[in-house]
Amino acid sequence: MNAIAPLDLSAVTPLLPQSGVANMSRRGFLGSAGALLLGVALPLGRAKAEEGAAAIPPKPGTRVPAFLEIRPDGSVKLLSPFVEGGQGINTGIAQIVGEELDVNPARFEVECAPPGPDYALVNGIRMTGGSFSTRSSYAPMRRLGATAREMMIRAAAERLGVQSSELETDDGKVVHKASGRTVGYGELAAKALLLTPKDDVVLRDPATFRYIKRPIARLDVRAKSTGKAIYAIDQKVDGMLYAAVQHAVHFGSNPTALDNEAAVKAMPGVHSIHLLPGAVAVTANSWWRARKAVEALKAQWTSPKPTGIDTIAADFSSQGMLDALKGSKSEALPAESEGDAAAAFARAAKVIEAEYDAPYLAHAQLEPPSAIARFNGDGKLEIWLPNQMPELFQATAAKTAGIQPDQVIVHSPMLGGFFGRHFMYGPSNPFQQAILLAKATGRPVKVLWSREEEFLNDALRPLSHTRFRAALGADGYPTAIEARTVGEGPIGRWFGALFNTPVDSSAVEGVVEKPYAIPNRKMEFVKLAHPVNIAFWRSVGHSMNDFFYEGFLDEIALAGGKDPFELRLALLKDKPRQKKLLQAVADLSGGWKRGPYEAEGGKRARGVSMASPFGSETATIAEVSLEDGSTRVHNIWVVIDPGSIVNPAIVKAQVESAAALGLSTALFEQVVYENGVREAKNYDAYQILRRENMPAVHVGIIESGEPMGGIGEPGLPGVPPAVVNAVAALTGQRIRSLPISKTKLSGV
Amino acid sequence: MITLSINGESHTVDVEPETPLLWALRDTLGMTGTKYGCGIAQCGACTVLVDDQAMRSCQFPVSRVGKSKITTIEAIEQDEVGRKVVEAWVAQQVPQCGYCQSGQVMAATALLKETPKPTEEDILYGMSNLCRCGTYNMVAAAVRQAAA
Numbered sequence: 001m002n003a004i005a006p007l008d009l010s011a012v013t014p015l016l017p018q019s020g021v022a023n024m025s026r027r028g029f030l031g032s033a034g035a036l037l038l039g040v041a042l043p044l045g046r047a048k049a050e051e052g053a054a055a056i057p058p059k060p061g062t063r064v065p066a067f068l069e070i071r072p073d074g075s076v077k078l079l080s081p082f083v084e085g086g087q088g089i090n091t092g093i094a095q096i097v098g099e100e101l102d103v104n105p106a107r108f109e110v111e112c113a114p115p116g117p118d119y120a121l122v123n124g125i126r127m128t129g130g131s132f133s134t135r136s137s138y139a140p141m142r143r144l145g146a147t148a149r150e151m152m153i154r155a156a157a158e159r160l161g162v163q164s165s166e167l168e169t170d171d172g173k174v175v176h177k178a179s180g181r182t183v184g185y186g187e188l189a190a191k192a193l194l195l196t197p198k199d200d201v202v203l204r205d206p207a208t209f210r211y212i213k214r215p216i217a218r219l220d221v222r223a224k225s226t227g228k229a230i231y232a233i234d235q236k237v238d239g240m241l242y243a244a245v246q247h248a249v250h251f252g253s254n255p256t257a258l259d260n261e262a263a264v265k266a267m268p269g270v271h272s273i274h275l276l277p278g279a280v281a282v283t284a285n286s287w288w289r290a291r292k293a294v295e296a297l298k299a300q301w302t303s304p305k306p307t308g309i310d311t312i313a314a315d316f317s318s319q320g321m322l323d324a325l326k327g328s329k330s331e332a333l334p335a336e337s338e339g340d341a342a343a344a345f346a347r348a349a350k351v352i353e354a355e356y357d358a359p360y361l362a363h364a365q366l367e368p369p370s371a372i373a374r375f376n377g378d379g380k381l382e383i384w385l386p387n388q389m390p391e392l393f394q395a396t397a398a399k400t401a402g403i404q405p406d407q408v409i410v411h412s413p414m415l416g417g418f419f420g421r422h423f424m425y426g427p428s429n430p431f432q433q434a435i436l437l438a439k440a441t442g443r444p445v446k447v448l449w450s451r452e453e454e455f456l457n458d459a460l461r462p463l464s465h466t467r468f469r470a471a472l473g474a475d476g477y478p479t480a481i482e483a484r485t486v487g488e489g490p491i492g493r494w495f496g497a498l499f500n501t502p503v504d505s506s507a508v509e510g511v512v513e514k515p516y517a518i519p520n521r522k523m524e525f526v527k528l529a530h531p532v533n534i535a536f537w538r539s540v541g542h543s544m545n546d547f548f549y550e551g552f553l554d555e556i557a558l559a560g561g562k563d564p565f566e567l568r569l570a571l572l573k574d575k576p577r578q579k580k581l582l583q584a585v586a587d588l589s590g591g592w593k594r595g596p597y598e599a600e601g602g603k604r605a606r607g608v609s610m611a612s613p614f615g616s617e618t619a620t621i622a623e624v625s626l627e628d629g630s631t632r633v634h635n636i637w638v639v640i641d642p643g644s645i646v647n648p649a650i651v652k653a654q655v656e657s658a659a660a661l662g663l664s665t666a667l668f669e670q671v672v673y674e675n676g677v678r679e680a681k682n683y684d685a686y687q688i689l690r691r692e693n694m695p696a697v698h699v700g701i702i703e704s705g706e707p708m709g710g711i712g713e714p715g716l717p718g719v720p721p722a723v724v725n726a727v728a729a730l731t732g733q734r735i736r737s738l739p740i741s742k743t744k745l746s747g748v
Numbered sequence: 749m750i751t752l753s754i755n756g757e758s759h760t761v762d763v764e765p766e767t768p769l770l771w772a773l774r775d776t777l778g779m780t781g782t783k784y785g786c787g788i789a790q791c792g793a794c795t796v797l798v799d800d801q802a803m804r805s806c807q808f809p810v811s812r813v814g815k816s817k818i819t820t821i822e823a824i825e826q827d828e829v830g831r832k833v834v835e836a837w838v839a840q841q842v843p844q845c846g847y848c849q850s851g852q853v854m855a856a857t858a859l860l861k862e863t864p865k866p867t868e869e870d871i872l873y874g875m876s877n878l879c880r881c882g883t884y885n886m887v888a889a890a891v892r893q894a895a896a
């Protein structure tokens with residue numbers, strides 16, 4: 001047995017280093033891309049390691065050789081600041097760069113770049129998330145492509161002995177029309193990329209775009225259709241041991257001893273047995289053997305602490321946590337205030353109130369997490385791991401290994417789904433275990449979590465609760481709305497050092513900043529920390545909060561005797577962008593009708609909702625019926641206005657994917673804790689959307705020309721409220737607690 | 749030692765007889781196109797063909813393979829039906845993260861070998877693999893295209 005000292009938790013929290021990072025509001029962070037460049041948020045230690053001239057970081061997104069390798073055959077390798085996980089960013093970024101460089105994106109190969117300050121494009125930070133990738137990189141990557149093209153032209157001018165002004169380009173070649181001579185980029189690249197870039201290059205006139213805004217085929221589809229795409233789980237290095245782990249039943253307790261170590265050591269293929277912080281591990285010559293062995297281990301564990309946020313107490317339950325959120329008497333902080341809500345309530349003709357909640361959710365991405373760690377002969381650590389922030393994982397890996405960040409080489413393979421799973425969540429990521437085991441065994445080690453370990457140790461979308469009150473005037477229109485949201489969001493948990501604001505935007509987004517003309521608003525937030533490890537999860541706070549708000553807005557409509565669609569239209573009278581969107585989704589669905597109505601031999605009804613997630617706007621309509629007391633969704637119509645787009649086919653695919661996930665949460669998903677333990681360990685108990693639950697999804701795109709918004713997440717938040725509102729139209733039953741499957745619905 | 753016939757070649761593996769075929773493929777033979785998703789025959793990411801039938805290899809011990817012929821995603825384009833399925837997958841741009849898609853392509857190939865002109869009902873029951881990215885409609889469209 002090989003006991004490894006408990007992890008220094010300072011190695012994993014806080015998420016971002018405090019030094020060198022200016023405090024800022026998330027609003028600034030989320031403002032239009034490039035609006036606010038942060039002090040460079042580099043991992044600790046880097047500045048020290050790079051003192052001297054090299055300590056001055058390049059302006060992210062400007063150094064051509066950091067991004068482009070143009071090969072002799074004219075194909076292009078693009079090192080991307082982002083990691084591909086199905087959202088299509090590799091293709092989108094190839095379209096953007098290819099458009100200006102004048103190379104067909106089909107000849108691009110795109111790889112996630114290693115750590116480095118060149119790639120910190122999201123307001124001075126490097127990350128793939130927040131639906132930021134395209135909107136943050138669109139302008140700099142166009143400029144980068146144009147800069148590189150101009151360097152090709154200059155190199156060709158020298159080679160051909162002509163003026164640059166006499167040259168043009170044509171899909172990877174520089175052309176001298178007058179003499180009919182051409183030179184391929186591949187021949188020019190070696191010289192061209194050494195030239196000093198010009199910073200006043202002219203960008204292409206969007207009217208002449210050939211790739212941007214076109215439904216270009218995604219670059220990785222054939223590899224993904226033939227099993228050739230390589231994910232973290234598929235990586236292998238010479239001499240590697242496979243490790244399987246078994247975590248503590250109660251998060252926060254640690255292994256102290258093993259009862260049957262010798263017997264397990266004698267099992268086939270077993271190499272070594274280890275005690276880790278919060279887990280036991282076995283290494284072996286195949287993962288299956290390691291898993292069999294680790295499951296056979298009988299370990300003694302410390303008892304969980306009775307309370308606290310770094311442990312799950314033995315009597316913790318998700319219901320108890322919800323009760324705590326509901327029962328909180330703490331003073332609230334204002335998250336949005338407008339007018340005089342108290343006065344409006346005093347004058348109200350009618351007051352309604354309701355409470356909404358939504359459960360913990362697992363990411364349940366289909367690829368279970370894994371990581372490989374290898375200490376190289378030169379003292380460097382090399383890691384292969386799924387991640388959305390290479391520099392941060394590099395810094396954390398360095399701390400775990402006790403070396404400097406620049407001694408850590410990070411490989412970021414394509415992700416088998418992420419949905420927010422691969423941020424840094426401390427003990428919910430396996431790479432630190434891989435590092436500790438590689439150190440202990442002196443061999444490269446690949447740690448793979450079984451699906452069961454993943455369901456039990458994933459960081460979760462937080463459970464949350466909001467209590468609403470609305471005042472209605474004699475005309476039935478709302479005059480005031482109040483909300484009290486109690487809980488905690490992942491921004492506060494993991495980026496607290498960076499966004500030092502009392503109100504956690506990721507806890508209240510979707511309840512605040514709605515577009516409706518309700519003159520008096522008092523939206524409040526109470527922070528109540530979860531003992532559970534909480535996560536970013538596709539569309540973050542919007543994933544539940546738009547359900548809360550838009551469900552309650554339907555209740556307001558009905559209390560005032562109004563049709564929910566007509567009420568929204570009336571409340572958007574001063575918001576032309578959202579009003580147009582709402583009308584567009586009604587048109588896409590063949591005209592608004594709430595129902596119930598007869599269709600295909602049964603009764604159906606529709607619900608509507610709106611959301612403003614991640615800089616985009618969406619309007620959603622869902623059509624439902626009841627089948628044996630459960631909800632059947634037939635159609636979902638979503639119109640999205642992301643300002644402007646790069647690839648309409650990818651936008652549609654992402655909106656449909658997000659809608660499917662939103663529906664999955666509306667109908668089925670919940671992580672339930674009972675006696676300090678999560679109940680579901682696999683997909684048999686944690687139900688996700690299956691083929692038989694999949695509706696037709698109809699996506700419309702409006703390009704309003706507003707600043708570019710996100711695409712990967714915004715399709716989600718409108719779906720749960722549209723479905724719940726449709727269920728209410730059909731059955732009269734108002735669902736205020738997800739998933740819907742908890743509620744027995746009666747026929748109509 | 750157990751001998752397996754995989755993609756027309758014979759391979760010998762030194763594993764315990766109860767080892768799931770999935771892990772013999774992935775770890776012992778290095779054929780990582782077949783994916784691990786759940787290990788309990790729920791998701792279908794590990795689907796291979798055993799004598800042209802779709803089989804969830806995470807629950808299929810190597811001892812039960814016997815003389816059966818195994819086809820994995822690595823050889824899918826050597827199969828006439830498999831090739832059509834892949835072309836339809838590319839034409840319909842089915843994959844998103846792609847992790848489930850090896851299994852989806854194998855399940856579609858098995859379905860179309862058995863039922864060359866599947867009804868919607870056949871697709872519903874034949875294509876039961878999970879996709880967390882929600883590509884179900886694209887998968888169905890690609891199956892229809894491959895059958896056409």
Ligand code: FES
Pocket residue numbers: 783784785786787788789790791792793794795804805806807
């Ligand atoms: S891994 Fe075999 S069905 Fe999921």
Ligand code: FES
Pocket residue numbers: 086366416417843844845846847848849878879880881882883
């Ligand atoms: S494409 Fe991602 S799980 Fe299916």
